[in-house]
Amino acid sequence: MDARLGFSTIDSAASPSHPEPVVRLHDFVRSFGANRIIDGLNLEIAPGEFIALLGRSGSGKTTLLRTLAGLDDAGAQDVEVPDSRAVVFQDARLLPWKPVWKNVALGLKGGDIRGRAESALKEVGLGHRLDAWPLTLSGGEAQRAALARALVREPQLLLLDEPFAALDALTRYRMHDLVLSLWRTHKPAVLIVTHDVEEAIALADRVLVLDKGRIVAEERIHAARGERAGLAGRLREQLLSHLGGDHHGEGVLPFARQAEAAE
Amino acid sequence: MTALVIGSETAPPRARRRFSLARFGGRWLSPLLLLLLWELGSRTGLIPERTLAAPSAVIGTLIGMVLSGELPSNLLVSFARVAVGLLIGVSLGLGLGLAAGLSRGAELAIDPLMQIKRTIPALALTPLFIVWFGIGETPKIALIAFGTIFPVYLNLYAGIRGVDPRLLDAAKSFGLSRWEQVWHVVLPAALPSLLVGLRYALSISILVLVVAEQINASAGLGYLINNARDFMRTDIIVVCLMVYAILGLGADWLVRSLETRALVWRPSIVEN
Numbered sequence: 001m002d003a004r005l006g007f008s009t010i011d012s013a014a015s016p017s018h019p020e021p022v023v024r025l026h027d028f029v030r031s032f033g034a035n036r037i038i039d040g041l042n043l044e045i046a047p048g049e050f051i052a053l054l055g056r057s058g059s060g061k062t063t064l065l066r067t068l069a070g071l072d073d074a075g076a077q078d079v080e081v082p083d084s085r086a087v088v089f090q091d092a093r094l095l096p097w098k099p100v101w102k103n104v105a106l107g108l109k110g111g112d113i114r115g116r117a118e119s120a121l122k123e124v125g126l127g128h129r130l131d132a133w134p135l136t137l138s139g140g141e142a143q144r145a146a147l148a149r150a151l152v153r154e155p156q157l158l159l160l161d162e163p164f165a166a167l168d169a170l171t172r173y174r175m176h177d178l179v180l181s182l183w184r185t186h187k188p189a190v191l192i193v194t195h196d197v198e199e200a201i202a203l204a205d206r207v208l209v210l211d212k213g214r215i216v217a218e219e220r221i222h223a224a225r226g227e228r229a230g231l232a233g234r235l236r237e238q239l240l241s242h243l244g245g246d247h248h249g250e251g252v253l254p255f256a257r258q259a260e261a262a263e
Numbered sequence: 264m265t266a267l268v269i270g271s272e273t274a275p276p277r278a279r280r281r282f283s284l285a286r287f288g289g290r291w292l293s294p295l296l297l298l299l300l301w302e303l304g305s306r307t308g309l310i311p312e313r314t315l316a317a318p319s320a321v322i323g324t325l326i327g328m329v330l331s332g333e334l335p336s337n338l339l340v341s342f343a344r345v346a347v348g349l350l351i352g353v354s355l356g357l358g359l360g361l362a363a364g365l366s367r368g369a370e371l372a373i374d375p376l377m378q379i380k381r382t383i384p385a386l387a388l389t390p391l392f393i394v395w396f397g398i399g400e401t402p403k404i405a406l407i408a409f410g411t412i413f414p415v416y417l418n419l420y421a422g423i424r425g426v427d428p429r430l431l432d433a434a435k436s437f438g439l440s441r442w443e444q445v446w447h448v449v450l451p452a453a454l455p456s457l458l459v460g461l462r463y464a465l466s467i468s469i470l471v472l473v474v475a476e477q478i479n480a481s482a483g484l485g486y487l488i489n490n491a492r493d494f495m496r497t498d499i500i501v502v503c504l505m506v507y508a509i510l511g512l513g514a515d516w517l518v519r520s521l522e523t524r525a526l527v528w529r530p531s532i533v534e535n
Contacts, residue, residue: 069436071435085436087433093430095447095448106439107434133528
C-alpha cells in the first residue's frame with residue numbers, strides 16, 4: 001500500500017502460525033471535518049501478537065486506538081475487533097472514589113469478583129494495596145492497578161496507550177518486564193502505542209510506524225527479547241528514518257539527537 | 264515557623280506550645296471580654312434592660328424556658344418546618360438536577376426555568392405565598408422549599424456536567440452500560456459538588472425560616488420572638504437568636520460529617 005515510499009507490508013494473516021486475526025481493519029478512514037486523521041489504514045493483528053505502534057504527535061495513534069477500543073463508533077466500515085478487549089491509558093484513570101480492588105472489579109460479571117480482582121492485583125505485585133484509595137498510590141502503582149484492571153477481564157486484545165510515558169526510567173523498565181511476563185501468561189494480542197523507539201524494540205514482535213493516518217513502515221523483530229541489544233542500533237535508525245520522513249523536519253529532532261547520542 | 268528554629272534543640276517544643284496557646288486560648292479571649300463588658304454595662308445601668316438584657320439574665324431566661332418546656336416545644340415546631348421544607352426543596356432540586364444533568368432534552372426544558380427562578384429572591388415571594396396559601400404552615404414550608412431547590416439543583420447539575428470525560432472513556436472501554444457509567448462514575452464525581460449545594464440549602468433554609476415565621480405564627484421560634492418584642496423582653500429575643508445560631512451550626516456540622524463519611528477517598532488537604 002505504500003509502494004511509493006518503498007516499504008512492504010507483511011500480511012500477518014498469511015503467516016501459518018497465526019491463521020485468524022483478532023483485529024482486522026481494511027481501508028479504514030476517519031476524518032474530523034475536512035481533516036483526515038486516518039487515511040485508508042490496513043491492519044491485522046494475530047492472536048497473541050505483540051505490536052508496537054510508533055508515531056509522532058498528530059499521526060493518528062490516539063484515533064486508531066480509540067477505534068480499536070470501541071470508544072469511537074466505526075460506522076459501517078470494515079473493522080473487526082474482539083468483544084473482549086481492555087485498555088490501559090497513559091494516566092491510570094482509576095476512579096478515585098473506589099478502593100483499588102473495586103476499580104479492578106469495575107464492570108466484572110460472574111462469580112467471585114473480589115477473588116478475581118485480588119488475584120489480578122497480586123499478579124501485578126499490588127496484593128498489599130487492595131483496599132488503598134487510588135489517590136494514595138504512586139504513579140507506578142497506579143499503572144500496575146490499571147494493568148490488573150485490564151487483565152482481570154482476560155482480554156483477547158490489550159491496548160496500551162503510552163502507558164509508561166509518565167513514569168521514571170527505572171519504574172518504566174520494571175513495568176516492561178511486568179508487561180512481558182503478563183503477556184506470556186495470558187497470551188492476549190497486545191497493541192502498545194508509544195513514542196519511544198527503545199520501548200517498541202524492547203517489547204514488540206512487530207513495530208509499525210504511523211504517519212499522516214497511514215502505516216508507513218513495518219519491522220518484524222525475530223530476535224528473542226533480551227538478545228536485541230545487537231539489533232537495536234540498526235533497527236532504531238531504520239525506524240527513526242521512517243518517523244522522520246523527508247518532508248516534515250522539525251518533529252524528528254528529539255529522536256535524531258537521541259539516536260546520535262546513543263551511538 | 265519550623266524553618267526558623269532548625270539547629271536549636273529546645274526551640275521547637277517551646278514554639279509549638281506558644282502556638283497552641285495562641286490558637287486555643289487566644290481565640291476565646293475577645294468574645295469573653297465582650298461578654299464581660301456587656302455584663303458590666305448592664306449592671307452599671309449603662310445598657311438599659313429594654314435595650315438589651317444582661318448575659319446573666321439571658322442565661323437565666325434560657326434555663327427557665329428550657330425547664331418550662333416553652334423553648335423545646337417551639338423549637339420542635341420550627342425544626343419540623345425546616346425539615347419538611349428542606350425535604351421537599353432538596354428532593355425537587357435533586358430530581359431536576361439529575362434530569363438536567365443527564366439528559367439534553369431535560370436540560371433544555373428545565374434549565375431556562377431554573378435560571379429565571381434564580382433571579383427571584385425566595386423571600387420576595389412571601390406576599391404572593393400568603394395570598395395563595397394563607398397564613399398557616401403551608402406558606403412557611405413552601406418558602407423554605409422554594410428557596411432550597413436552586414442551590415441543590417445548580418450544584419448537582421454542574422457536578423454532573425463537570426465529570427472528567429477521561430474517566431467516562433475508561434468506564435466505556437470496560438463495557439459499562441450507560442446506567443453503570445452513571446452509577447459508578449457520574450454520580451460519585453458529582454457528589455462533592457452536591458454536598459456544597461446541600462450546605463447552601465441548609466443555611467438558606469434557616470434564613471428563610473426566620474422571615475417565614477414572622478407570618479402570623481402561633482408557635483415556633485418566630486412566634487416567641489414576636490411575642491417577646493411586644494412585651495419588650497430582650498432576654499427572650501437574645502435566647503431565640505442564640506437558638507437560631509445553634510441551628511445554623513448544627514446544619515453545618517451535619518453536612519460536614521456527611522462529607523467526611525462520603526468523601527473519605529479524598530486526601531486530606533489539612534493533613535498534608
